[in-house]
Amino acid sequence: MTADPSLAPSAARRDSHNSLRRALVERLRDGRTDLAETVMEIDAHAYVDPDRHAREREAFRKLPIMACLSLDVAEPGDKLLFDALGPEIVILRDGEGQVRAFLNMCPHRAARLVTECDSRKRMTCRFHGWTFDLKGKLIGLPGAEGFAGMEREARGLVELPVAEWAGMVFVRADPEGGLIDVAEWLGPFAAELEHLELGRARPMRRSRLETRTNWKCAWDTYCESYHFATLHATTVAPRLVSNVMALTPFDRHARMGFPRKDWYALADAPETEWPDENFGGNYFIFPNINLNVSSGPNGEMFYGFYHLYPGETSGSTVTRMATYRPGHADGPQPDEDWQVLHGFIEDVVRTEDYSVSEEAYRNLSDAPEGFSAVFGANEILVQKWHRDWADQLEELGLGEA
Ligand code: FES
Ligand SMILES: [Fe+2]
CATH class of the missing domain: 2.102.10.10 (Rieske [2Fe-2S] iron-sulphur domain)
Incomplete structure (x- = not known):
């Protein structure tokens, strides 16, 4: 525990982080992941149809x-x-x-x-x-x-x-x-974000990517860890366990955890001894933002925001990335550590996640009539998000005719 009380985690943050770590440690011990009831199919049109894309762009103008x-x-x-x-x-x-x-x-x-x-x-x-x-x-x-x-x-x-x-x-x-009533929009998720003290987070580095894929093809890659061992074999997989997920829905928002490999050791230690700075959780602010709250390779806590937007055509995506140094991550490390981390994550996203997303979009554009992609029960957040997004479009009067 640090001597400066302003650097100590709030009780709310520690409770929340420990509940996520506890859930993930249990899943590691039992060798399981959270599962949806069944598989879910999604028609290729949802990704490539220009009319659907125009309605989604319209939804982005209406939502907070x-x-x-x-x-x-x-x-x-x-x-x-x-x-x-x-x-x-x-x-x-x-x-x-x-x-x-x-x-x-x-x-x-x-x-x-x-x-x-x-x-x-x-x-x-x-x-x-x-x-x-x-x-x-x-x-x-x-x-x-x-x-x-x-x-x-x-x-x-x-x-x-x-x-x-x-x-x-x-x-x-x-x-x-x-x-805009932010507390109402976030609902029960508000408290879950509040303890992160985002008002004290200092911007370290920002970037913007334009990618030739549908924004949902890109978005889907943030929502599951099923692909870590294969697509990210040398980048993410050495640190994070593949295909083990714990999902906590907060209406349309969600918190999702992907366990770190060094958390196998947490199972043998009492929670009071779990180090505060060893954390990894993803906060999904509906409909388009993933906030990665994690510790980097040098033990520095970082907030990585990945904002995705439908681009001008169904085959274009804009991603805004921003890395922040949390107010409580105020140790002696130089800001450069956070800037380097930003670059590493951007490279992984661009050369691995978005590279397959671009290829998939090209294939979806030329797929035989009636082709559907399929999300496994393990791809539980992908399933939830696609249902919620379809419901949101309906609510805005922008659903399927
Ligand atoms: S002063 Fe702005 S357009 Fe003329
Ligand atoms: Fe990925």
């Missing part, structure tokens, strides 16, 4: 989507550009410390307003120089005499619903989509 963490826009004036939902969005912190989101569109003639993420307190359009404050208000209008009669108040930036909760920033790309 987590865009970043609080410290990504830590100070007044800090900005983040977020274009993965279709329209480009500027997320910023205003002078009063409130997070706001705007369409990155100048209300004069629609030019792209913010082109780099600086910390300036005003935003000036490079086309004709209209200037806006951090609340989106038009405060500078060169050649104002030419706009006599124009209602200035109505020419502010288009503001989008945004909410900051427990260190996370959620945004909705539809200006008319209504306020």
Whole structure:
């Protein structure tokens, strides 16, 4: 136990992490994994149909989507550009410390307003120089005499619903989509995320991948460990056990554990002696985010976020990856350790997971009529997610005709 009380895990975090480790240690001991009732088939059309894809893109504009963490826009004036939902969005912190989101569109003639993420307190359009404050208000209008009669108040930036909760920033790309109630959206999962203290997590490295596959082909790879021993034989499999999973659903969100190989030893030790920093759990924020809470090869705890989005066609996926150093991982290790880890995971995802996802998408596009993929009972979270996503589309009025 560390001497600095602010670095000690909260009781809630330790309880939660131990419950997941306990469940996984039991499964290791018994040689079993969580199973769905039966296999599940999914028609190739769900991945390749352009109409289905358009409806999914529409759903992403309507739902509250987590865009970043609080410290990504830590100070007044800090900005983040977020274009993965279709329209480009500027997320910023205003002078009063409130997070706001705007369409990155100048209300004069629609030019792209913010082109780099600086910390300036005003935003000036490079086309004709209209200037806006951090609340989106038009405060500078060169050649104002030419706009006599124009209602200035109505020419502010288009503001989008945004909410900051427990260190996370959620945004909705539809200006008319209504306020976001994060606690309601997360439901019982809120407490499970709250103890991670994401508001203290410092950004270490960010990247973006564009991949030629359907976003669900890519997403499915995050939801099971059945493939670790084969696809990740030399990268992930030396550290993590293949095909042993413990799933805890929280409505449409979920927590899933993949045991580490050194956890066989935990079975012989009392829980009070389990080291805090030896953890591995995945938190799935519906519909598109996997948060990997794990310890890296040097024992450093990291938060790895993998955000997936449907790209412009059914065969394109955008992935935003971001690695954070948790507030409690405040030892002497250099930030570089987290940056190196980010690069390692990105390489594995790109060269292994996404490489098979691209090949599978090509095959699904050319598959014989009536072909279905099949998810085993062991691919329990993949099954759950596809059911939940189909239900979500129905609820939004975007289901199958
Ligand atoms: S389009 Fe921005 S000032 Fe003209
Ligand atoms: Fe994988």
